[in-house]
Amino acid sequence: IEEFMRAHVAQLFNPAVEISIADKQTFGRLCQDAHGREMFAKFVNMQRCNSQKVNESTFYKLTHSFALVLFECYDADDFIPCKTLMNMAFTYYHVPEISSMQFSQETASDNDTKEKSENKKQKKNKNLSKKGTNGSSSIWKAANLWVNKEIKGIKDSLSAMENGDKTNAEEKKSTINQNNNATKEKDDEKVYLYDALKNQVIWKSLRFWNAAFFDAVNVERQQHCSQIGWNDLTPEERENANEVIRNVTFGQLGTFINNMKYLGIGQKTCLEFLRKQCIIGNLSKELYQTLKCQIETPLPC
Structure with a gap:
């Protein structure tokens, strides 16, 4: 093969x-x-x-x-x-x-x-x-x-x-x-x-977007985060690791939302995807609003 x-x-x-x-x-x-x-x-x-x-x-x-x-x-x-x-x-x-x-x-x-x-x-x-x-x-x-x-x-x-x-x-x-x-x-x-x-048809599936996003975040997180076990990290190192994960999540969400819009996915589906991933990624309301504005802003002609 x-x-x-x-x-x-x-x-x-x-x-x-x-x-x-x-x-x-x-x-x-x-x-x-x-x-x-x-x-x-x-x-x-x-x-x-x-x-x-x-x-x-x-x-x-x-x-x-x-x-x-x-x-x-x-x-x-x-x-x-x-x-x-x-x-x-x-x-x-x-x-x-x-x-x-x-x-x-x-x-x-x-x-x-x-x-x-x-x-x-x-x-x-x-x-x-x-x-x-x-x-x-x-x-x-x-x-x-x-x-x-x-x-x-x-x-x-x-x-x-x-x-x-x-x-x-x-x-x-x-x-x-x-x-x-x-x-x-x-x-x-x-x-x-x-x-x-x-x-x-696969672009219309939220299951695809959720699975693809999880994989993209996981790949990038492995590149940025330490391979040391979580229990072996100090409180400061854990907070730094969480901040890295939030930044990775925010960046990937921006990319995925852009792709979804260019592939013709409607606002309702994009917002549902955003809400779910913001909860999982523990993003702040400010970051959520920034990404929500990205969804609502029309693509350039």
Whole structure:
């Protein structure tokens, strides 16, 4: 399982590699195993050392694979790999190649080519979902259906961006010619994986958020706190340890609330999660109010 997942993740991040039907079916089968999901999350996490920016091909391959693993995590109440994949969904991004020069150079034939390409991709995805004959094929079919819907939403948004920019194409043309690649990337819109994964059912589960939060706090607490037994600590050391735990809890709550909001979780669920974790973490009313304000503050447009 480990060797297959290592090789499979490497293929996902290689834009020149097209995943075979057989490998997709094997991947779907291994994702039904807890060790398989753990290894997938582990190797995806390791890939961020190479680059967090991926091209279009890798972006869509990752979207399909994440969808399947998140579905299996939800079905098996396996929340730790899901927590890792959530963090990776906020890590990997794709920068669409949109520029005013491209808009001014587009022709009717280009639009026809794009439309044929999209139809070809949709047809290919439908064929892939029909070919699977083992137990994992129905899961791939379900994953492909909703992922295609999410990807269509992202492409529609990018199309709207293109139409809005066309009117200013000529004014910006000379400026764009002078920009280098670094400046261009800052101006471009980053599309993160979570944008295509917002409708995953596991995000709606408070059990996932509570379990993932407990694991995140526990991991960070082990990094900051002494390994000496609690009974061996002096009163001052115990108070210092409690303060560290409160700070860790507060920091992690801020991160989790932010993720919940970007994944479309409603205020009611966020507040329920916050209340429970503040009680467990023994946070003060002032810290609770600070985090409550974070929930109630709209996300930037």
